[in-house]
Amino acid sequence: MSMRRIYLDHAATTPTDPRVVDAMLPYFGDIYGNSHSAHSFGQRAEVAVEDARETMARVLHCKPSEIIFTSGGSESDNLALRGAGWTRKRMDGRDHLITSPVEHSAIIRTVEQMAEMMGFSETILPVAADGMIDPEEFAGAITSHTALASLMYANNEVGTINPIPPLAALAHEHGVLFHTDAVQAGGQVSLDVDALGVDMLSLSAHKFYGPKGVGALFVREGIDLVPSQSGGSHEEGRRAGTLNTPGIVGMAKALELAYDEHEARLEHYRMMRDMLIDGVLERVPGAQLTGHRTQRLPSHASFVFEGVESNMLLVHLDLKGIAASSGSACKTGNPEPSGVLLAMGYAPLLALGSLRMTVGMQTTEDDIEYTINALVESVEKVRALV
Ligand SMILES: Cc1ncc(COP(=O)(O)O)c(C=O)c1O
Structure with a gap:
């Protein structure tokens, strides 16, 4: 008799929903064009990518143009921090970053690197015994040099959900951009970016029954990002690289299913x-x-x-x-x-x-x-x- 197997590691990754796999399959087959190509093969892929963008925008209550497709949560976090951090430093000299010690390493290591190698300063906020961030501590850390704060929506190790709307509101009172890593929150709590009041939000498809290696970054209209991955003019010059059409189609299907159900x-x-x-x-x-x-x-x-x-x-x-x-x-x-x-x-x-x-x-x-x-x-x- 084979051994019983029980998977209780859905925060690490989820199995891909068979309905998501079905939605992706045509894009590994007949519809293989590059969504950036002008010919009919490319156009069919582009239609799929733009449909997926609209589907995701409906869940996030944002405009489709406010969604950038990436290779996953780590890249979305990197693009938010580096992209917005560099822009602010160049445009208005703000070079201070605020984050917390309970963030995923995609945030912690990036902030560390920006501080060690790129002339930024950092404040790592304390957290309470339950892992929550205290809005008062956050308010006390903001200075006139603060460019950007990145505080996670829900923690990957202990599952604590932070009070994002008041934290984002505090940031805005002081002209600070607010990013949240919603990689663990995706599929489980509301991603309504207007209600949350965030400027940027990271997602990763494999945490909500979508495929691995694909994610998204919501970036509110009007926020300029220096591309952290430079190259072609994809994603309106904000993220270079041929789009992962099957992955993007699968991610949108998975997100739609998560919120329909x-x-x-x-x-x-x-x-x-x-x-x-x-x-x-x-x-x-x-x-x-x-x-x-x-x-x-x-x-x-x-x-x-x-x-x-x-x-x-x-x-x-x-x-x-x-x-x-x-x-x-x-x-x-x-x-x-x-x-x-x-x-x-x-x-x-x-x-x-x-x-x-x-x-x-x-x-x-x-x-x-x-x-x-x-x-x-x-x-x-x-x-x-x-
Ligand atoms: C909170 C959080 N942020 C970012 C990531 C990185 O996401 P990805 O695996 O898609 O790069 C993870 C993955 O576990 C995560 O839990």
Whole structure:
């Protein structure tokens, strides 16, 4: 009998929805033209790309021209920071960047590089014990030199959702551009850019049942971006490179499905997530929930376990067929605690025992029960090893 396999790592990536695959297939076949070519082959691809842009604009409540297609969340983040940062520095001399310590490395490393090599200064805001950004701390960090703030919509490790509208409003009061990394939020919470009040927002298709290697950056009309990837005049000169027609078609289909089926999906995620959280907290001794109790992504359950090294725990769970993840990186056998948890004030030893389990459309009650039982056993075994 084959081993039971349970995928609880939807924050890492989701399976591509078969309806999305169907929508993409013609663009690997007959409709192979380059959307930039003027002939009829190119025109057919261009129609598909522009239809996809309109579909995405409907979900984001923006103009199609405000969407730039990219190769994923990392590129969207890079383009937002470098593109808008460079423009502001050149146009009005503003060279200060604000971000938080719990951002994805696509933001953290980019801000670091801009500060170390490109003459920007940076402020990394503190976060609360639940990972949330405090608007007052943000207000206190803004100066007359601040060009751009980038604060994430929802955290990838602990699922905490930030209060984006007041944060964006604060930025605007001081003439600061506001970007949010919505890569984890996409498909789960509202992406209405007007209600959010953001200037730029990053998305990645593979987090909402779309294909990998394709993403988007919303950029509000009137904001100039220096292309961080230079070359041809694609995407109105804002991002060079032949467009990934099948990927873009798939991303738009996936986003449309996510919001057409929003209520049913969220109800399912919340039910599975809460069953998992309640079961783990009740049955695993020394388990603590990480992240905000209620302001968290519907799919997201994350914990720390006292006296457990989570990379060992992941191996034990994998042997039982369960795919989960931890925030700690394991380099040359020396585990390093998650920077996100350290920034939230967790002691390094406790932070080494982090576990993230993220549910999806296919997760069943049976899967959750099996996982809780497996976790009770595995935590006990890993603790006995120390
Ligand atoms: C919050 C966040 N931002 C950015 C990214 C990078 O996205 P991509 O994998 O599409 O480059 C991820 C991926 O995990 C993420 O969770």
